[in-house]
Amino acid sequence: MKGKRVRLGVVGVGIWGRMHIRAYLQHPSADLVAVCDRDAERAARTAREFGVPKFYRHVEELLAENLDGISIATPDTAHADIAIKAAAKGVHMLVEKPLATTVSECRRMIAAAKAKGVYLMVDWHNRWNPPYYYAWRALRDGELGDVRYIYYRLSDTIYVPTKMLPWAGESSVLLFLGSHALDTTCWLMGEKPVRIFCQRQEGILTGRGVPTADMYITVVNFSNGATAVVENSWVLPQSSPSLIDHKCEIIGSKGVIYLDPTHHGAIAKYTAKTSAGFPHPSFPDLFITPEIHEKQMGFGVESMYHFVECVRDGKKPLTSGEDGLLNTRLIIAAEESARKGLPIKLRNL
Ligand SMILES: NC(=O)c1ccc[n+]([C@@H]2O[C@H](COP(=O)([O-])OP(=O)(O)OC[C@H]3O[C@@H](n4cnc5c(N)ncnc54)[C@H](O)[C@@H]3O)[C@@H](O)[C@H]2O)c1
Structure with a gap:
């Protein structure tokens, strides 16, 4: 479905969340609809900086945007709750590594994604290195x-x-x-x-x-x-x-x-x-993330492009929640x- 557009959001707009933002802004099939960060001022500043139409403080507000997929780039211990909420809304997920810091969180994330048939990809971009x-x-x-x-x-x-x-x-x-x-x-x-x-x-x-x-x-x-x-x-x-x-x-x-x-x-x-x-x-x-003539290059964005293309084309991502659980x-x-x-x-x- 090469012509299909993919509606996306990014949760957690710190160091690595910014990379997800740049990747989605660059990908020809991606529409970055909104960003979300519990630091409301940071969310607002980042949305302004990158020209993202909307910003939110709570993930529930972001998930009301009828998205196809989200990136979860919050700290290691703050992935699971967001993922479970996103899965419940039928939203595909690209989660920063590690998937979660406990086995039970990983299992709950996998079960939530399976229940709604959504992707739970983990951002191990070295597979694109x-x-x-x-x-x-x-x-x-x-x-x-x-x-x-x-x-x-x-x-x-x-x-x-x-x-x-x-x-x-x-x-x-x-x-x-x-x-x-x-x-x-x-x-x-x-x-x-x-x-x-x-x-x-x-x-x-x-x-x-x-x-x-x-x-x-x-x-x-x-x-x-x-x-x-x-x-x-x-x-x-x-x-x-x-x-x-x-x-x-x-x-x-x-x-x-x-x-x-x-x-x-x-x-x-x-x-x-x-x-x-x-x-x-x-x-x-x-x-990883060289910037060339103001374009974000490097394999750091390739895994993100892969996520967009999987959602767009209905193709299973190369990394899974099960890989995350094993890890x-x-x-x-x-x-x-x-x-x-x-x-x-x-x-x-
Ligand atoms: N793939 C990579 O190579 C790579 C590189 C760096 C970081 N990471 C991963 O990315 C994740 C984020 O790391 P970082 O360095 O960008 O951290 P960071 O501290 O720079 O940014 C995290 C952001 O998440 C926000 N946040 C925290 N809890 C939240 C919540 N519940 N809801 C919404 N926003 C919340 C914080 O306010 C902050 O802006 C981590 O899991 C980290 O391991 C991956």
């Missing part, structure tokens, strides 16, 4: 033979939990970044995780008044005997050359793939000096493992 997509395709084409090992690092500088996210202390780097890392690892592996063993380090962020762990090192065993090591840290120094450190190695029986979309070498900028006087390079983001179960099992100092068997996943 060009190097990762190419790796996934090489694995699917058998180029690496049997995958035996994946190493996956996704970390941020300490700026993110201390200055960027006011709610970091109510979340964790495992929920914020581990969610992406675990989803991409499972997607690349294409097998069921059967066991998880996680260690966590604490102290640096609590010392800065943010009550959350500094880093997690998570070992995941898969049903085919393969292993993955997932590393997520929230305490890299602000002098790091990029906000995010994203790396992956995939070792198979016939080959290996190395991925490094953050330190890609396409551009290295030397404009400042470290305190010791050395030039300090930075590697601007060229993959949250892995995160909770990893926390349990870290707490107990023991590996956790994952049953019925």
